[in-house]
Amino acid sequence: xxxxxxxxxxxxxxxxxxxxxxxxxxxxxxxxxxxxxxxxxxxxxxxxxxxxxxxxxxxxxxxxxxxxxxxxxxxxxxxxxxxxxxxxxxxxxxxxxxxxxxxxxxxxxxxxxxxxxxxxxxxxxxxxxxxxxxxxxxxxxxxxxxxxxxxxxxxxxxxxxxxxxxxxxxxxxxxxxxxxxxxxxxxxxxxxxxxxxxxxxxxxxxxxxxxxxxxxxxxxxxxxxxxxxxxxxxxxxxxxxxxxxxxxxxxxxxxxx
Amino acid sequence: xxxxxxxxxxxxxxxxxxxxxxxxxxxxxxxxxxxxxxxxxxxxxxxxxxxxxxxxxxxxxxxxxxxxxxxxxxxxxxxxxxxxxxxxxxxxxxxxxxxxxxxxxxxxxxxxxxxxxxxxxxxxxxxxxxxxxxxxxxxxxxxxxxxxxxxxxxxxxxxxxxxxxxxxxxxxxxxxxxxxxxxxxxxxxxxxxxxxxxxxxxxxxxxxxxxxxxxxxxxxxxxxxxxxxxxxxxxxxxxxxxxxxxxxxxxxxxxxxxxxxxxxxxxxxxxxxxxxxxxxxxxxxxxxxxxxxxxxxxxxxxxxxxxxxxxxxxxxxxxxxxxxxxxxxxxxxxxxxxxxxxxxxxxxxxxxxxxxxxxxxxxxxxxxxxxxxxxxxxxxxx
Numbered sequence: 001x002x003x004x005x006x007x008x009x010x011x012x013x014x015x016x017x018x019x020x021x022x023x024x025x026x027x028x029x030x031x032x033x034x035x036x037x038x039x040x041x042x043x044x045x046x047x048x049x050x051x052x053x054x055x056x057x058x059x060x061x062x063x064x065x066x067x068x069x070x071x072x073x074x075x076x077x078x079x080x081x082x083x084x085x086x087x088x089x090x091x092x093x094x095x096x097x098x099x100x101x102x103x104x105x106x107x108x109x110x111x112x113x114x115x116x117x118x119x120x121x122x123x124x125x126x127x128x129x130x131x132x133x134x135x136x137x138x139x140x141x142x143x144x145x146x147x148x149x150x151x152x153x154x155x156x157x158x159x160x161x162x163x164x165x166x167x168x169x170x171x172x173x174x175x176x177x178x179x180x181x182x183x184x185x186x187x188x189x190x191x192x193x194x195x196x197x198x199x200x201x202x203x204x205x206x207x208x209x210x211x212x213x214x215x216x217x218x219x220x221x222x223x224x225x226x227x228x229x230x231x232x233x234x235x236x237x238x239x240x241x242x243x244x245x246x247x248x249x250x251x252x253x254x255x256x257x
Numbered sequence: 258x259x260x261x262x263x264x265x266x267x268x269x270x271x272x273x274x275x276x277x278x279x280x281x282x283x284x285x286x287x288x289x290x291x292x293x294x295x296x297x298x299x300x301x302x303x304x305x306x307x308x309x310x311x312x313x314x315x316x317x318x319x320x321x322x323x324x325x326x327x328x329x330x331x332x333x334x335x336x337x338x339x340x341x342x343x344x345x346x347x348x349x350x351x352x353x354x355x356x357x358x359x360x361x362x363x364x365x366x367x368x369x370x371x372x373x374x375x376x377x378x379x380x381x382x383x384x385x386x387x388x389x390x391x392x393x394x395x396x397x398x399x400x401x402x403x404x405x406x407x408x409x410x411x412x413x414x415x416x417x418x419x420x421x422x423x424x425x426x427x428x429x430x431x432x433x434x435x436x437x438x439x440x441x442x443x444x445x446x447x448x449x450x451x452x453x454x455x456x457x458x459x460x461x462x463x464x465x466x467x468x469x470x471x472x473x474x475x476x477x478x479x480x481x482x483x484x485x486x487x488x489x490x491x492x493x494x495x496x497x498x499x500x501x502x503x504x505x506x507x508x509x510x511x512x513x514x515x516x517x518x519x520x521x522x523x524x525x526x527x528x529x530x531x532x533x534x535x536x537x538x539x540x541x542x543x544x545x546x547x548x549x550x551x552x553x554x555x556x557x558x559x560x561x562x563x564x565x566x567x568x569x570x571x572x573x574x575x576x577x578x579x580x581x582x583x584x585x586x587x588x589x590x591x592x593x594x595x596x597x598x599x600x601x602x603x604x605x606x607x608x609x610x611x612x613x614x615x616x617x618x619x620x621x622x623x624x625x626x627x628x629x630x631x632x633x634x635x636x637x638x639x
Binding site: 044045046079081082083084085087103104106107108109112113115117121122124125126127128211213217218220222224229232240241243247248251 | 291292293294295296300301302305306329332333334335364365366367370371373374377378379380381382383384385386387388427431434435438439442443446447448449450451452453454462463465
C-alpha cells in the first residue's frame with residue numbers, strides 16, 4: 001500500500017525537531033554554520049540536510065511568519081527515476097523514491113530533471129553520492145513512521161495510506177474553508193506527489209513553484225523523443241537505403257554511357 | 258618506410274604550445290581524479306553542470322558532426338567530389354569523440370563506474386540513450402579509422418581489406434548516421450524534462466530536433482574551416498569546388514534551422530520574449546543574429562562562397578553560434594536554479610584546454626604519418 005504524508009503548514013512552530021531527528025536517523029553530520037542574520041538554517045537542502053524548515057516572513061499589513069518544512073516530494077512518477085541512466089533511483093511501491101549509490105555514475109542528470117530541485121550532491125569527496133530524503137524507507141519497511149513525522153510535537157505531518165492522507169487534506173480544507181486556501185499542493189503537480197501540503201496563505205508566497213504542470217515529467221522525454229526513436233531510426237534507415245540505391249544506379253548508368 | 262603525407266615541419270612553435278597545454282591538461286586530469294569532482298571544480302548544487310558538460314561534451318559532439326554529414330554526402334548520396342575530404346572529416350569526428358568520451362569520463366562523479374550504463378539499463382533515460390549511442394558511434398569511427406593505421410603499419414592486411422570492402426564501409430557509414438541522429442538530438446532531448454529551468458526562448462518540445470539541425474550546421478562549418486586551414490598549412494591549392502559546395506550546404510542547413518526555430522517560437526506564441534530585454538533575450542539575439550542569420554545571408558551569396566577569407570569568417574560565426582547555443586542551454590538560461598554565478602575553476606579550464614590541444618596534436622601527427630589527405634584513394638598523385 002502506497003504511503004503518503006500531509007504537511008499542514010499552519011501547524012508548524014519551527015522547532016526544527018524534524019531536522020534533528022532526520023540527521024540522527026540517517027547519521028548525517030551537523031556542522032557549525034555562521035549566521036547571516038536569517039533564521040532559516042540550513043538555507044536549502046544539501047548533501048547533509050535531507051530536510052529543513054524554511055522561515056518565511058510574510059510582509060503584509062502585519063508581519064506573519066510561516067514555516068515550511070521541505071524535503072523530497074516523492075513523486076508518483078518521478079522525473080529523477082526516468083532520468084537516471086543506470087536506474088540508481090527507484091520508486092518503491094510503498095511510496096519512497098530511493099537511491100542506490102553502487103549503481104550511480106555521478107552524471108547529476110537527476111538534479112537537472114527534478115522539478116523541485118531536491119537531489120543534492122556531495123561536492124567534497126572523491127567518491128560522491130547523490131543525497132536526498134528517502135522517506136525513511138527502512139523505517140516504513142519495519143512498519144514505523146518516518147523519523148521527522150515521529151519527532152514532530154505539533155503533528156504538522158499526517159502519515160498514512162496515500163488515499164487517507166488526501167481525504168484528510170480535503171476534510172480539513174472543507175471543514176475550515178475560512179482558514180485554508182483551497183489548494184492541495186502536490187495533488188496534481190508533476191503528476192502528483194506522495195507528500196502533499198495545505199496552507200493558510202497562497203503557496204506562491206511560500207516559495208513553492210506553482211508553475212509546475214500536472215503532466216508527469218517522464219512523459220516529457222518519453223513522448224516526443226525516446227518512444228519514437230526506434231521508428232525514426234527505421235525511417236532514417238529506409239531513407240538512407242533509398243538514396244543510396246537511387247544514386248548508385250544513376251552512377252552506374254552514367255558509367256555505362 | 259618513412260613516408261610523410263604532410264610536408265610541413267612538425268615541431269613548430271605552435272606545436273610546442275599545444276604539447277605543453279596537453280601535458281598540463283593530462284596532469285590536471287590526474288589531479289582531478291585524485292581529489293574528486295567537487296574539489297576540482299566550481300560546480301555546486303545550484304550549478305550541477307558546467308564547462309565540461311557544456312563545452313567538452315555538448316560542443317564537442319556538435320562540432321564533430323562533420324563526420325556523419327560528409328560521409329553521408331560521399332557514400333550515401335554518392336557526391337564523389339567530396340571524397341578528398343571524407344577521411345579528414347572522419348578523422349576529426351574520431352578524435353572529437355575520443356575527447357568527448359574523455360571529457361565525460363572526467364565529468365562524472367564516479368569516473369570508474371563509467372561502464373555501469375552498459376550493464377544497468379534504463380531505456381526511459383535520455384542520458385542512457387546518449388551513453389549507448391556515443392559508445393557505439395566511437396566504435397564505428399574506430400573501425401572507419403583503423404584501415405588507415407593498418408595500411409601504414411602494414412599488419413593485419415586481411416582485416417584491413419575486410420574493413421575497406423564497400424559493403425562494410427557502407428554499413429559503418431549508415432550505422433554512423435543513425436547513431437549520430439540518435440545522440441545529437443538527444444543531447445537536446447536531455448532538457449525536455451526541465452521545462453521550468455530553461456528560458457522560454459530555449460525550452461521547446463522540439464529542442465532535440467533543433468540540436469540535430471544545429472549540429473549539421475556546426476559539422477559542415479568545422480569541415481570547411483578545417484579544409485581551408487589544412488590546405489593553408491600544406492601549401493596546396495584550396496579545393497574551391499568542395500568549399501563552395503560545403504558553403505551551399507551550410508547555407509541550406511542554416512536556413513532550415515532558422516526557419517524551424519522561428520516558426521516554432523511563433524506557433525507557441527513566444528516571439529514576444531525575443532525583445533523582452535533580459536540577459537537571456539540578448540543572448541538569444543546574439544546567437545541568432547551573429548551565429549545564424551548573418552552567416553546564413555553571407556553564405557547565400559555566391560561572391561562570399563568564392564572568397565576564402567569570407568568563407569572562413571562566415572563558418573567561424575556558425576561555430577561561435579553553436580557554441581553559444583550549447584552554453585546558453587546548459588547554464589546561462591537556467592531560470593529556476595538560481596545561485597552564485599558559476600565560473601569554471603582553473604582545473605576545469607586547464608583540462609578543457611588540454612583536451613582540445615591533445616585533439617589538435619593527434620590530428621597533426623595523424624595527417625603527417627597516415628594517408629589522410631594525399632592517399633592513392635583520395636587523389637590521383639601519390
